[in-house]
Amino acid sequence: MVDTPEFVSGSAGHEEVGRAHGRTGWRSLPFATRWSINFGALLLALVGTVAILNSTFYSASGFVSSYLDSIAAGDTTAALAGADIERDAATSTPLIAPLPGELDRMQLLSDTVRSNGTHLLLFSFTLRGSAHRASFTVRPDAALWLVFSGWRFAESPFGTLTVTSHGDAEFTANGHRFITAGAGLSAEYAVLLPALVTLSHDSPYLVAAPTEVTVLNAATTVTAEVTPAPKPRFVAEVQKQLSALLDSCVTQTVLQPTGCPFGQDINNEVEGPPHWSMRSYPRLTIIPGATEGTWVVPPSAGTAHLVVPVRSLYDGSRSVFDRDVPFSVSYSIGFTDRGVSISSR
Structure with missing residues (x-):
């Protein structure tokens, strides 16, 4: 029996022939040329990825969004470290840590670039279901790994809450116990903005019902009082x-x-x-x-x-x-x- 050669006819045959010629043509190129083309394609992909990340995650809005996500999770350490916030000036001021789940539905409303290069970002959000807005000012910082945009706060994201505890020097803020210098004496506390602080008192003989205090900007000091009553x-x-x-x-x-x-x-x-x-x-x-x-x-x-x-x-x-x-x-x-x-x- 004589084998009859197979023939591929029509467009399929032309495509196969084209692929064969293409493979032969690519392989016939010098190694340096092929390496340069591959490197160029990889470099273009990398540049595109960096550009996308710099316009999203490593953008000014991405920087603030990451900070807000840490607060929403109740992760004070991540909020401080991720945002590279310096607390040297506030080391003598106790920090009231945020509670997880209070901050939600964060959304960027605007990003205004000022003449000095800073960005003014306006966000909307909810604090325990109540709608609020707050602005944050950030400025460019040293690049991360030489390619990603770096940012830091140009204006401190710390707010100040002054608490006066009547009847007893002790009170509770967001589940943590604090003691002032004495009953009726006011004390200042730092909060990460935006903040919702729940103040209360519960000791063997005294009780104060929880009250909520909202702190939205650093320019205004918010005052609050805790007034326990006899149990x-x-x-x-x-x-x-x-x-x-x-x-x-x-x-x-x-x-x-x-x-x-x-x-x-x-x-x-x-x-x-x-x-x-x-x-x-x-x-x-x-x-x-x-x-x-x-x-x-x-x-x-x-x-x-x-x-x-x-x-x-x-x-x-x-x-x-x-x-x-x-x-x-x-x-x-x-x-x-x-x-x-x-x-x-």
Whole structure:
């Protein structure tokens, strides 16, 4: 049997022949020429990639977007390091770290190039669902790896929050505990812009409901106050101590019990031991004292009862003194390692 050669006809045949000639032609080129062409193509691709990255990720807007992404993630370290923020001037100012998930929906609205080469970028975003806007100013910095655009903040992205904690020097900001120099004394704290700070207080005897404070620019210092109120436990503890004191007072068989808020003067002769009892205990409230960090029980009324046999100095007749004795209490309250202490005002 004789093999019959295969023939490829039509356009397919022409394409095959063309490919064959193309391969032969490419291979026939000198190595240096082929290397130069490959290198040129690679260089063009690299230049194109660098151009794309410099217009997106390594652009002024990309720089700020990366910073905002770090804040949105609650990553303070990344926000500081990635944005190359210097904190030397703020080392004495405590930083309130952002909470993850508060900052969301960041979007660039405008990028204005100024005559001095800085970029003014306006972003919209939400802080816990509330819409806001803020601007950032950046300037060119040294190139990264000699090819990628470098940027840094021309205006500090730090804001200032001044907090005054009343009634207690301690408060909580974004879940972290801070202590001022004293109750009622203001203290400054740095925040990374934009910032949403939740302030609160929760200690064994005091509580302040969370309040939100928004800081959007560095030019304005935002002020906030934390004002805790007594917990029911605080009132109950003071009430317990006062009731115990009054219960001990009524055991004293004298007209003027020592260290007690009540007593009775009698102008007749006492013929037997006085007997005290409590008719009604004072119902206490607790309010801040005149001095920051102090708490007091304002004047509160109670009633004791006294029974004692007496003889008249006028005619010698005998009777029983049997009366209610109203009184009032007012106390200063202090905190100790063991809890609460009260002292008469």
